[in-house]
Amino acid sequence: MSNLKEILMNKKNCKSVWFMRQAGRYLPEFRKIRSQNPNFINFCLNSKLSSEITLQPIKRFDLDSAIIFSDILIVPYALNQNVEFIKDKGPKLEKFNIENFLKNDENSFIKRLNPVYEAIKMTRKNLQKEKSLISFVGAPWTLLVYMIGAKLNKNEINFEIIKKKKKEIEIIYNKLNDYLCIHIKNQIKAGADVIQIFDSWAGLIPPNELDRLCYRPNFRIVEFCKKNKIPVICFPRGIKENYKDFNNLIKPDGINIDYSIDPYWAKENLKDTVIQGGLNPKILLLSNKEIYNNVKKYLDAFKGLPYVFNLGHGMLPETNPEKVDKLVKFYREY
Ligand code: 1CP
Numbered sequence: 001m002s003n004l005k006e007i008l009m010n011k012k013n014c015k016s017v018w019f020m021r022q023a024g025r026y027l028p029e030f031r032k033i034r035s036q037n038p039n040f041i042n043f044c045l046n047s048k049l050s051s052e053i054t055l056q057p058i059k060r061f062d063l064d065s066a067i068i069f070s071d072i073l074i075v076p077y078a079l080n081q082n083v084e085f086i087k088d089k090g091p092k093l094e095k096f097n098i099e100n101f102l103k104n105d106e107n108s109f110i111k112r113l114n115p116v117y118e119a120i121k122m123t124r125k126n127l128q129k130e131k132s133l134i135s136f137v138g139a140p141w142t143l144l145v146y147m148i149g150a151k152l153n154k155n156e157i158n159f160e161i162i163k164k165k166k167k168e169i170e171i172i173y174n175k176l177n178d179y180l181c182i183h184i185k186n187q188i189k190a191g192a193d194v195i196q197i198f199d200s201w202a203g204l205i206p207p208n209e210l211d212r213l214c215y216r217p218n219f220r221i222v223e224f225c226k227k228n229k230i231p232v233i234c235f236p237r238g239i240k241e242n243y244k245d246f247n248n249l250i251k252p253d254g255i256n257i258d259y260s261i262d263p264y265w266a267k268e269n270l271k272d273t274v275i276q277g278g279l280n281p282k283i284l285l286l287s288n289k290e291i292y293n294n295v296k297k298y299l300d301a302f303k304g305l306p307y308v309f310n311l312g313h314g315m316l317p318e319t320n321p322e323k324v325d326k327l328v329k330f331y332r333e334y
Helices: 002-009 028-035 040-044 047-061 074-078 098-102 106-126 140-147 159-164 166-190 207-227 242-250 263-269 281-285 288-301 321-333
Strands: 015-017 065-067 083-086 090-093 132-138 151-153 194-199 232-236 254-257 274-277 307-309
Touching: 002 015, 002 194, 002 274, 028 047, 040 047, 040 074, 040 083, 047 065, 047 106, 047 321, 074 083, 074 106, 074 140, 074 166, 090 140, 098 166, 106 132, 106 166, 132 140, 132 166, 140 166, 140 194, 140 207, 159 166, 166 194, 166 207, 194 207, 207 232, 207 242, 232 242, 232 274, 242 254, 242 263, 263 288, 281 288, 281 321, 288 307, 288 321
Parallel strands: 015 307, 065 132, 132 194, 194 232, 232 254, 254 274, 274 307
Antiparallel strands: 083 090
16 A cells, blocks of 8 residues: 555655546547547547647646546456447447357467556656556456446346356456456556556346455455555445445555445445545536535545545536636645
8 A cells, every 4th residue: 555655655655646548538629639530449549649649638737647548448448348439339349259258368468458558667767757657457347247248228237147057257357357457467567556446337246146246356466466566446336335334445555435335434434455546527517616616625635635536427527627726736735
């Protein structure tokens, strides 16, 4: 934990700020480049553009950390499953085929992800020394949901498929774990300082299956990171009071809370970790006064503790960048 504290906090008296999806559609400078690059995966694989976009919010808001511009679905892409992003609909993956999935090998996986590593190298070179560079992977569960097409709509999955494919999921999880660890290792080798594991759909797992589908796979990746002295932040979004079990069992260096978690509950129940995030991204659509009051709630709750200011989920595309600027200034002065 001390390692993460030093890296993310930049020795700034336990204070640090960055935002999930800080590079993205709410920034006009992002939209300009995005409009010239309609294929999202190819866009992510353009190292020069990816690096430029990663640095956009740093230039604008002087945040403490940059997060590399990529996507969690770059891993299924690198495992030879075609990934498309349909405008206003989201990702669409080619039908999953386990034989093809198992045919993948480490060398071609790394080769396909090489542009991400190049983007990290470029970004590290251009990012001020005292700022940290965050890399990420999707957790096996969240990737599985997309890969096997289990998602029905925004907040629902077809759990029947999951129940039927117990053996197959075990095989997929084992392989995914290996590939995710390779991707983590290479991102760190390229110059990233910290890894965040996004388990965005953990909240859709029935509680009696959390251990098998969420805790164990996150634990394996966190253990890998610890063994390799890689600071790691987990984000098991939506698991409510099970955040406590998650934190006690997996013991990540940092844990990102979502906006359904009360900050005072988090302070009491999530021990021996750096807490990050929490603010509902919708708050940024309100008046300055409401923004400041809500930011204060988190800063007061975590006063004196190592706390990384961030959101409880990604920045919304309709966010006004001026509000973000105001928030950061308020945060620095508070
Ligand atoms: O212009 C566009 O349409 C692209 C929108 C966009 C962006 C900016 C997507 C499509 N991905 C990204 C970048 C991205 N994705 C980052 C970059 C770094 C940063 O935060 O600035 C990161 C960390 C991600 C991670 C990601 N992708 C997650 C986990 C975090 C989360 O938001 O829950 C997930 C679930 C995805 C999948 C994804 N990528 C994009 C979309 C539209 C989706 C689907 C979301 C869904 O299914 O609802």
